Every structure is written in structure tokens, then in C-alpha cells.
Amino acid sequence: MNLHQLRFIREAVRHNFSLTEAAKALFTSQPGVSKAIIELEEELGFQVFKRHGKRIKGLTPPGELVYQACERVLAEMENIRRVGEEFASRDSGRLTVAVTHTQARYVLPQAVAVFRKRFPKVKLVLLQGTPEQLADWVRKDQADLAVATEALANEPDLITFPCYDWGHVAIASRKGSELTPFLSGSGTNSPGRKIALTDLADMNLITYEKHFAGRKKIDAAFERAGLTVDVVLEAIDADVIKTYVGLGLGVGIIAEVAFDADKDSELVAVPVDHLFGRNTSRIALRQGVFMRTLMYEFIEIFAPMLTPKMIDRVLGGGAAYDI
Structure with a gap:
């Protein structure tokens, strides 16, 4: 053998x-x-x-x-x-992080910048894919860790750590906006009324493909309410969604981290947490993985509450961490 x-x-x-x-x-x-x-x-x-x-x-x-x-x-x-890698080159080598597009584009940049400054000799690789692909890459040791929202918590052979929660916003073109009745101070001194699922169901919607960024919660909310919606365009990239919303093709539903009032000045946004709930992004590790210093460092930069001591406790079979 x-x-x-x-x-x-x-x-x-x-x-x-x-x-x-x-x-x-x-x-x-x-x-x-x-x-x-x-x-x-x-x-x-x-x-x-x-x-x-x-x-x-x-x-x-x-x-x-x-x-x-x-x-x-x-x-x-x-x-x-x-x-061997850990003790041969503690401050160099390679770290591979598997991420969805939303995490890579809107959530990780600051952490990546800090990590690169701290470890300039380390080659940092970001693998982008669906949450299912991310889980598979970690499971097969093709990635050291993964960061995503959907699916990771349901993988029995991965250990996951919640790191932050987020919600969705509905966005529309500022010109002739379908969201005007729901904007604070929209033409009057009123705060604007709270948007309802029935309001969104009457609009052409542009949102994420079903595997990404909380789409399952969006679909589930409409299904529970017995509402049929017209999703005219799906994408994995919030920037793509914003582009087509800006062209007036419909109302977008995107992660709140993907909307910047200054950069997206041609769009307006209203929160929809009360309709779709909050989502939790997680870091995933393979069960039994040997934790290199670079892995601890990256995780603690990205999610400071996840200290090496806490990670070791959970990996060793201790109580799971929750936010």
C-alpha cells in the first residue's frame, strides 16, 4: 500500500x-x-x-x-x-483565500491591504466562485480558507466562524425613480413610507443569481407572501446590477455593502432588511487543518474578534463561536 x-x-x-x-x-x-x-x-x-x-x-x-x-x-x-511551510518561511509563502465576488469587491479590500503591508513577501491569491465551489476548494486543500454567506454553514466537514452580518437595499435610478415614495424627505418633509413586498412585486427586479448574496432569502420572502415577482435580470456582480439599474431597466436588490451614496450618486437606495432579514458572512476552515501563522493573521485582520485562541478552541471541539 x-x-x-x-x-x-x-x-x-x-x-x-x-x-x-x-x-x-x-x-x-x-x-x-x-x-x-x-x-x-x-x-x-x-x-x-x-x-x-x-x-x-x-x-x-x-x-x-x-x-x-x-x-x-x-x-x-x-x-x-x-x-514544513510554516517553519521554513514564516513571513513568506502563499495564502489562498476563496471568496465570492461581493466579498472580494466590497468587503475584503481593506483587510487585504493591511495584510499585504504586514507580509509583503507573501503571495496572496483570491479564488472567486460560488459558495459551493468555495467549500469544495477548502475541502480539497486548494484554498486555505473561504469567506462567503450562503452554504458554508451547512457543510458538515468544514468549521465556520460568523464574522459580520449585513442586509440588502433596493436601488433605482435617481431619474424618475420608482423608489421616490419610500425615500426620506421625498418631495415633502415626511420620512417616506416603508417599502413593502407588494411594492417590490409590482416592479421589474434586477438582483443576484440564486447562489449569491442572500438571493435565497429574497426568493423565500416572496414565496411566503404568495407573491410572484418578475426578475428581469440576474447577475453575480453588484456592479453589473447597478449598471442596468442606472439604465432604467428595473429596481435592483443588492447587498448594502455594495452601495456607496457618494460613488453611486446617480442611484437612490432604501433599506429592505425588514423584508428579507439579515445575512451572516462566515469564514470556513477544513476540519483538522493545520493552522499556519499566515492564516491566523489574515483572519484576525479581517475579523478581529476571531483570535487564534478562539479559533483553536473551536477547531479542537470546543463550543462554536457566534455573533
């Missing part, structure tokens, strides 16, 4: 039991992967994979246990590599 065989088993499972794709991921040949797995099964005395002809279709019951053991062994091997 060797580490190559364990990697072949793991990648076969990760690539939906395609040995061809597993071989590509490991930069080797499909026959070589197949031969190594058969040799391991012969050594173990049972089949790890279910087969139909020459194709593998899934894991056998003992194969499930072997796969879980492979994940643990290879995770510890990754930790050993991280230990």
Missing part, C-alpha cells in the same frame, strides 16, 4: 468514479490508475469499488471505510506539508 494508491481512490470518488478524469487530475495515465487500484484491492482482499464490466459505479461498504481513511491520511499529509 502506498500514498499514490490512496490518492487514486480519493480522486476517483471526487471525479464521480471516472478513472479517466482522476488520471487527468493527477497527471498520470488511466491504465496506471486502474492497475494501482486493482493491486490495492488484491492486497486488502476485497473490492473497494463496485464494478459493471470495466466501469466502476460506486464504493462497496468496506470501500466506503477505505475512502474515509484515505481522506484522513491525505489530510494529515497535507498538514505535514503545511508544517
Whole structure:
């Protein structure tokens, strides 16, 4: 038994039991992967994979246990590599942070600037994707940590830490704005009336694609109210939403952190927290990960309440942190 065989088993499972794709991921040949797995099964005395002809279709019951053991062994091997990196170059190296577009564009810049000033020799990589992709990158050690709102808290093999909460705003073009009745001092000295779901349901809406920035809460609120809405455009990028709102194509719903009254002077905004609730952004780490100093430092810069002591307590099985 060797580490190559364990990697072949793991990648076969990760690539939906395609040995061809597993071989590509490991930069080797499909026959070589197949031969190594058969040799391991012969050594173990049972089949790890279910087969139909020459194709593998899934894991056998003992194969499930072997796969879980492979994940643990290879995770510890990754930790050993991280230990080497930590003590070979404490103030240099590479840190990979997986983020959604909203986090990268509006939330992380200040933290990234502070981190770069403190560690100028460190190569900082921001991987952008869906929350599901972020979780997968952390799980596979392709990212050191992830920052997102949706999905991360529901991943059983990740440890997540809430770091801040945020809400949505509705935005519209300042010219002929559909939101005028809801603006403070809109033509009178009145504060403007509170916007309702029924008001938004009568408008053409532009908002996030369903995997991003609290979209699920938006859809759920309309569904609970029995309202059908016309979402005329979806995007993963708040800047794109603001562009099309500015062209008068509809009313946008975006994260409040993405609206700047000075920079977005051609738009108006009203809060809609009372309609869609607040959202919590989280930092995610893989269970059992070896925490490098650079990881502690980045997290504490971004979310000062998450101290190394607190992180270690939660990773060690202590009570979860909440805000």
C-alpha cells in the first residue's frame, strides 16, 4: 500500500468514479490508475469499488471505510506539508483565500491591504466562485480558507466562524425613480413610507443569481407572501446590477455593502432588511487543518474578534463561536 494508491481512490470518488478524469487530475495515465487500484484491492482482499464490466459505479461498504481513511491520511499529509511551510518561511509563502465576488469587491479590500503591508513577501491569491465551489476548494486543500454567506454553514466537514452580518437595499435610478415614495424627505418633509413586498412585486427586479448574496432569502420572502415577482435580470456582480439599474431597466436588490451614496450618486437606495432579514458572512476552515501563522493573521485582520485562541478552541471541539 502506498500514498499514490490512496490518492487514486480519493480522486476517483471526487471525479464521480471516472478513472479517466482522476488520471487527468493527477497527471498520470488511466491504465496506471486502474492497475494501482486493482493491486490495492488484491492486497486488502476485497473490492473497494463496485464494478459493471470495466466501469466502476460506486464504493462497496468496506470501500466506503477505505475512502474515509484515505481522506484522513491525505489530510494529515497535507498538514505535514503545511508544517514544513510554516517553519521554513514564516513571513513568506502563499495564502489562498476563496471568496465570492461581493466579498472580494466590497468587503475584503481593506483587510487585504493591511495584510499585504504586514507580509509583503507573501503571495496572496483570491479564488472567486460560488459558495459551493468555495467549500469544495477548502475541502480539497486548494484554498486555505473561504469567506462567503450562503452554504458554508451547512457543510458538515468544514468549521465556520460568523464574522459580520449585513442586509440588502433596493436601488433605482435617481431619474424618475420608482423608489421616490419610500425615500426620506421625498418631495415633502415626511420620512417616506416603508417599502413593502407588494411594492417590490409590482416592479421589474434586477438582483443576484440564486447562489449569491442572500438571493435565497429574497426568493423565500416572496414565496411566503404568495407573491410572484418578475426578475428581469440576474447577475453575480453588484456592479453589473447597478449598471442596468442606472439604465432604467428595473429596481435592483443588492447587498448594502455594495452601495456607496457618494460613488453611486446617480442611484437612490432604501433599506429592505425588514423584508428579507439579515445575512451572516462566515469564514470556513477544513476540519483538522493545520493552522499556519499566515492564516491566523489574515483572519484576525479581517475579523478581529476571531483570535487564534478562539479559533483553536473551536477547531479542537470546543463550543462554536457566534455573533
